[in-house]
Amino acid sequence: MNERRKSVFLERQSYRRRRLVDTIRILPVVGALLWSVPLLWPTGEESGVATSDAIVYVFVVWFGLVVSGAFLARAVAKGNVGEDPEES
Amino acid sequence: MGTLNILVAVCLIYVIFLFLVAFGAERAAMRGKGGWLRSPLVYTLSLSIYCTAWTFYGAVGYAARSGLEYLTIYIGPSLVMIGWWWVLRKLVRIGRAQRVTSIADLISSRYGKSNLLAVGVTVLAVIGTTPYIALQLQSVTVSFAVFSDAYEASVPLQSQESNALLVAAGLALFTIVFGTRNLDVNERHHGVVMAIAVEAIVKLFALLAVGAFVVWGIGGGVTEILHRIDTSKIGAWQIEGDRWAALVFLSAAAFLCLPRMFQVMVVENEDEGHLRTASWAFPAYLMVMSLFVVPIAVVGLDMMPEGSNPDFFVLTVPLATGNDGLAMLSFLGGFSSATSMVIVAALALSTMVSNHIVMPIWLSVTGGGASVSGDVRHVVLLSRRISIGAVVTLGYLYFRLSGGGSALASIGLISFAGVAQFLPVLLGGIFWRGATRTGAFAGLTVGFLIWAYALLLPSFGTGVLISQEVLNNGPFGIGWLRPQAFFGITGMDPLVHAILWSISLNTLCFYIASLVGFPSPLERLQGAQFVNVYEHSSNPQSWSGSLAQSEDLMVMAQRILGAREAQELFEREARRQGVSGLLPEPSPDFLQVLERELSGSVGAATAHAMIGQIVGGASVSVEDLMAVADETAQMMEYSSQLEAKSEELTRTARQLRQANEKLTQISEQKDSFLSQVSHELRTPMTSIRAFSEILRDSDLLSEAEKVKYSSIIHDEAIRLTRLLDDLLDLSVLENGQVNLNVQTGQLSEVLDHAIAAALTGGGPDRLEVNRRRAREHVWLSTDLDRLSQVFINLISNAQKYCDADQPSLSILVGRRDGALIIDFIDNGSGISKQDQAVIFEKFARVGEQRASGAGLGLAICREIMARLGGDIDYLPGQGGAAFRVSLPGALAVAAQ
Structure with missing residues (x-):
């Protein structure tokens, strides 16, 4: 049905934009992995990680995700407003 | 009592303020001046209804009980928002493209606009949300009680419950006023959205204020508070991995599936671009909201007496330290959280109830329904209003009946697990075209049954709805069906157990039933529409x-x-x-x-x-679709035929135009040819007539005169004959009737013969011919007589027209690109530029008439060369007149 052929190779701008979208896609995966790290910490009174350290870790990850998310969202908005359909 | 009165007054002022905000926003939107209403900031803030009173009060209690586990409730939605490109972007696009009004509408629309499915989803959403609304009412009531407890310990419970009733009535009123003002086709409520955005700021500010007070006012700075955290009872890292992962998943799923979240995220979305901003701004909001939770919990655990409810540390800590103003602010924060959640939840649920339950019933009850005249809008609005009232009442009744005993967080999680059952159907619907209605029914049914059996019923307490016997040994003694230990897997956390089995079996049934069944055409069309929403809208x-x-x-x-x-x-x-x-x-x-x-x-x-x-x-029906498809195919075929026809016509017209031009040209040529021929014939005829008349009429002519005159007549007759011969020759050549007499011979011999024939007579002005015989030893296989005719013509032309004092002609033989070329170059003044264009035309003669000739020679030469497969051209820039005869190489090579 779709007559329009998708081109295999793209201009530099479109290429960059797709890689940008790839970065946006991978970001939640990275976040999930980083937030899963606490699962591997030892628990218990003695050898366990202090709660204050855990708080600092979780919030640093959070802050990093927010900042990179904001950066990427701005970049993708600046790049192209009329986005092309479901690029992959 | 004084403080309580002030509290009530502040509360009322705040509510009036909210009404004014909502009213102002509605007015601005109606006047079309609501540009600022549609900013990404407002959208982001409206998402904050995710943070309910459960978050505001409950998170601190959660942290005081289970340490950092409360973070999972915020991490899940943060991940969903950060990963907006995966799901939310598509969900919002579908919501806008399909004018979706609720999550029930989305699911029913995706699965073939099935109203039965919509009813099912609506009922499940109501079941899942009612406890949550009760939770909000409870939190407001208890927070009132905290104030009165602190000052007057003997307030009877009845008056507290009337507080809840008042709050419920007020919320229902607000929702009805601003949620059903008009029946907007876009289903957007600017007043409501603006009010909850303001409430979002209030609750954030309140929690930050309490947090800052705790950290810097009581705790003594960041390092001090971190130290205090480590020495408190939640100081050591104690997280169960399965709960951590399950709760992150659960909160992420609920974030997508909660009816109220769907309402603000998809239905109220004004612009897809807002999602981009919210993708990072909302996680930032959640981060700030959860920043001070642990410090408040730790300080509360330190300060408050043993056994006090940690859920209300946010209120009790400021109160205990005598900061009534801060406590008041904190109360307003909690109040905002509770009210915004109830308003949006009631709005979302009432839309679903009204659209999918009340309206279909009303339409079928009133018979013909749609074709009865009269404004039906009031019916829709009325049904919405009643639904809002019913939803809030249901929440209130749940609160009254449950008695409000259990910890807030556990109700929240049960509710989350209930709505999370929509997730497989939702994601399957937007990413998998093979998902069918049967699958959706199967998955939802199984998921909700397991949720109710394994989580909801036991949550009411042992012996209330499910007996200890069943809990320990399973129904009818079947151990594998124990509500909290399916398949005999014991020792699992009940919540994780319920989530694991309900979601996985839900997904499995959804998947298998989808594979087995065959969807209706409408379902398949909608499936394509949803899954490929970016391609066609x-x-x-x-x-x-x-x-x-x-x-x-x-x-x-x-x-x-x-x-x-x-x-x-x-x-x-x-x-x-x-x-x-x-x-x-x-x-x-x-x-x-x-x-x-x-x-x-x-x-x-x-x-x-x-x-x-x-x-x-x-x-x-499929037949309809086939008919449409057939028709389309026929139309396309017909139109492509038409296109081809029109192209053909254009082509023919172009050919005709060319042919016409050619004909005109030929006709002109013919005219000029005829006039030339008549002229050429007339000149000799005139002299023949004149001299023959002299011979006939004069008797006094001498013998010498007679001979002279008759020889003139003879010469002219010969000239006429030659002219006619040439004409005949040309005509034969032009018509292609000539028969080539192919012979094989040497080029040098042909040239010898031609020179001998052309230069008969000799004399003082005899043309000198320069040749290079060595290069003329080329074998030819062609019509040598005709070729010789061309050469004779060229040589005699040089003889006739070369105007040099000592005329000479160079004949140069060479090869170029495989072709044999013979150049005839004389040393005269050559042929002027404009004459070069016409010398090969018939009757074209150059300059003044110095020699006799009809001007057919070169025309004949060109025709002959064309017949022989070669060419003859004028070669400019050689000093004199120069002609190049070229013969295809094959003729030369073939004979060697």
């Missing part, structure tokens, strides 16, 4: 509008959209179709537009059914 379900009466449709649309709006819509469509007047043709296109408009007010399934009643064919 048009609605594929086609109404065959031949039976539909525009007037009936008008009547119906007026009742749902309102007279003015409906007339505007019809007029616009009529204009688009190019029909004069108000009523457009009931074309499938128009019906689709109309259905979409209606679905904004009454939901996709109802709108589909209503149009179906009037149009006649509610469902699209």
Whole structure:
């Protein structure tokens, strides 16, 4: 049905934009992995990680995700407003 | 008591303020000045209804009980928002493209606009949300009680419950006023959204204020508070991995599936671009919201007496330290969290209940339904208002009946697990075209049954709805079916157990039932529509509008959209179709537009059914689709045929034009040829006539004179004969009737013969011929007589026209690109530029008439060379007149 052929190779701008979208896609995966790290910490009174350290870790990850998310969202908005359909 | 009175007064002022905000926003939106209402910031803040009173009060209690586990509730949604490109972007696009009014509408619309499915989802959403609304009412009531407890310990419970009733009534009123002001086709409520945005700021500010007070006012700075955290009872890292992962998943799933989240995220979304901003701004909001939770919990655990409820540390800590103002602010924060959640939840649920339960029933009860005249909008609005009241009342009743004993967080999690059952159906619907209605039914049913059995029923306490016996040994003694240990897997956390089994079996049943069944055409069309939403935004379900009466449709649309709006819509469509007047043709296109408009007010399934009643064919059969497809294919074929025809016509016209030009040219040539020939014939004829008359009429002629005159006559006759010979020759050559007499011979011999023939007579002005014999030893296989004729012509031309004192002709033989070329170059003044263009034309003669000749020689040469497969050209820039004869190489090579 779709007559329009998708081109295999793209201009530099479109290429960059797709890689940008790839970065946006991978970001939640990275976040999930980083937030899963606490699962591997030892628990218990003695050898366990202090709660204050855990708080600092979780919030640093959070802050990093927010900042990179904001950066990427701005970049993708600046790049192209009329986005092309479901690029992959 | 004084403080409590102030609290009530502040509360009332705050509520009035919210009413004013909502009212102002509605007014601004109506006047079209609401640009600032549609900012990404407002959208982000409206998402904060995720943070309810459970978050505001409960998170601190959660942290005090289980340490950092409370973070999972925020991490899940943060991940969903950060990963907006995966799911939310598509969800919002679908919501906008399909005019979705609620999550039930989305699911029913995706699975073939099935109203039964919509009813199911609605009922489940109500079951899942009611405890949550009760939770909010409870939190407000208890927070009131905390204030009164602190000052007057002996407040009877009844008055507290009347507080809850008051709050519930107020919330219902607010929702009804601003949620059902008008039946907006876009289903957007600017007043409500603005009010919850303001509430979002209030609760954030309140929690930050309490947090800052705790950290810097009581705790003594960041390092001090971190130290205090480590020495408290939640100081050591104690996280169960399974709960951590399950809760992150659960909160992420609930974030997508909660009806109220769907309402603000998808339905109220003004612009897809807002999602981009919210993708990072909302995680930032959640991060700030959860920043001070642990410090407050730790300080509360330190300060408050043993056994005090940690859920209300946010209130009790400021109160205990005598900061009534801060406590008041904190109360307003909690109040905001609770009210915004109840308002949006009631709005979302009432839309679902009204569109999918009340309206279909009303339509079927009133018989013909859609075609009865009269404004139906008031019915829709009334049903919405009643639904809002019913939902809030249900929440209040749940609160009264449950007694409000259990910890807030556990109700929240149970509710989350309930709505998370929508997730497989939702994601399957937007990413997998193979998902079917049967699958959706199977998955939802199984998921909710397991959720109710494994989580909801035991949550009421042992022996209330489920006996200890069943809990320990399973129903009928079947151990594998124990509510909290399926398949005999014991020792699992009950919540994780319930989530694991309900979601996985839900997904499995959904998947298998989808694989087994066969979807209806409408389902398949909608499936393609949803899954490939980025590729086509048009609605594929086609109404065959031949039976539909525009007037009936008008009547119906007026009742749902309102007279003015409906007339505007019809007029616009009529204009688009190019029909004069108000009523457009009931074309499938128009019906689709109309259905979409209606679905904004009454939901996709109802709108589909209503149009179906009037149009006649509610469902699209495969035959219809085939017919449409056939028709389209025929049209396309026909149009491509037409295109080909028109191209052919253009081509023919072009050919005809060319042929015409050629004919005109030839006709002109013929005219000039005839006049030339007559002229050429006339000149010798005149002299022949004159001299023959002299011979006949004069007797006194001497013998010498007679000889002279008759020889003139003879010469002229010969000239005539030669002219006629040439003409005949040319005519034969031009008609292609010439027979080539192919012989084989040496080029040098041909040249010898030609020179000898051309230069007969000799004399003082005899032409000197320069040749290079060594290069002339080329074998030729062609018509040598004709070739020789060409050479003779060229050599005699040089003899005749070369104007040099000592005329000479160079004959140069060479090869170029495989062709044999013979150049004839004399040392005269050559031929002028404009003459070069015409010398090969018939009767073309150069300069003044110095020698006799009809001007046919070069024309004949050109014809001969064309017959022989070669060419003859004038070669400019050689000092004198120069002609190049070229012969194809094959002729030369073949003979060697």
